[in-house]
Amino acid sequence: MQKKYEEVVAWIRGELREGRLKQGDKLPSENTLQVRFGVSRQTIRKALSVLEEEQIVRSVRGSGTYIEIGKQKRQRSMRIAVMTTYVDVYIFPLIVKEIERVLSDEGYFLQLAVSNNAIEKERMILKDFIRERSIDGLIAETTKSGIPNPNLKLYKELERMGVPILFINSFYPELDIAHVSLNDRAAGRMVTQHLLDCGHINIAGIFKADDGQGHQRYAGYVDALMDADIKVKGKQVVWIDSDEIAEMRDDCSRILKRIKGCTACVCYNDEVANKLVGICMDQGIRIPDDLSIVGIDNSDLSRFCEIPFTSADNPVQELGKIAAEMMIDKIQGIGDIETVELMPDLVMRNSVKVITHI
Incomplete structure (x- = not known):
């Protein structure tokens, strides 16, 4: 007698044979599959686990389960990409220097990319990351995060590929991706x-x-x-x-x-x-x-x-340190990436006049 989870496995295999599911397609949610087959969530997860062991599907946390037939787990490259809007001006050198220090201490390499705060350049960089599949993680400063951005689906694609992402300085509110920044x-x-x-x-x-x-x-x-x-x-x-x-x-x-x-x-x-x-x-x-x-x-x-x-x-140095350490912990499976907003301190100089109201 066929076990319940085997019925789910057989259905997904049949969908593949008939071409209704193909490489890169996202499977229905666990809830949808539960309703379809009248089984428990544990049964659905058992079926997906079997398919993942057979390298037919791949689960991406927070995103879902995708058809990825025969894709072996990519070997760790020990390379973390850092994409900033600028690199050699203002506060950016201190951030990048601190990230590089932490990565280097842990044996990781920093792959630096600069978007020049241009959406087109950001798009080109993200497409390169997706095509080359050569990074273990991405620490990214958002590009013009106050206006609609057409590149958000590329970040989702990197997540689907299993690349953890962390934003610094700001974030895209449309994406459920953590950030490390000043509490602006x-x-x-x-x-x-x-x-x-x-x-x-x-x-x-x-x-x-x-x-x-x-x-x-x-x-x-x-x-x-x-x-x-x-x-x-x-x-x-x-x-x-x-x-x-x-x-x-x-x-x-x-x-x-x-x-x-x-x-x-x-x-x-x-x-x-x-x-x-x-x-x-x-x-x-x-x-x-x-x-x-x-x-x-x-x-x-x-x-x-x-x-x-x-x-x-x-x-900014603390910001860079936290971002790098969190990314490494995530890649090594010993911690999660969470949003951290750092509190400012006021540094007073002689640019403010005291006005006395009588």
Whole structure:
């Protein structure tokens, strides 16, 4: 008498013979198979286990079970890919250096790829990873995560292939993939609260529109203002994209028009704050007497700017260390990848004026 799990196995084999299932196809869910055959989940899992041992199917955690006939488990390459938007500027060298240190200590190689924050370049890199099948894991910085991205299915394909993925600095909300980052909302709130504590009421903001970090830092800015019963004024907020940051000084009239009448400004990051300091110096606006400025990340730009400015610290070395260690643990089967959001610290410099209200 045929056992119940054998009936499921026989059905899947029959579907393959008839061509209704083929290489790469996803099987129906366990619940669907339970209903179809009137059996328990344990019976379905036993059937799938038998097929996996025969190298007919492959189960991908969090994704499902796929037809992968005769595919042997790929030998570990000891290579972990790290894809960042940039590599040799701003906070990126510290992140990459720390990831490389941890990987090297554990005998892994770092394969570095740079997307230049361009969706097309990200797509090309991901396709190469899929085609070459030569990496054990991927630590990726998202590309323009604040706008729709057509590359999400490529990340899903890598997961289906069994490649663990971890995002750093930001994440794609459409994908159920963990990330390690600064708590950007907390950082936006922290620097805004500092300005409020120093007596500022009319506080402008400059935020990045095309990535998730910009949205989260803006949300923290709004949180602090609303908690202080201060109206959030859209006309005091400037939204810029990645390309416009480099051209801020050429677009100074629009920016100054938006922040006119404000005594302080929250900047998306230190790069934006550094550009705003330059605009103010060009226009004879004194910092902090006429305008107080705060940034986020506590990068070298905040320390060595012509006018050093207050900034929320982004613990990037800890970020890189956690990301690398978590990826290694996942590959070695001794831990899972989980979301970690690091809390910022405020580093105060002389860019904020204390206003006393009488």
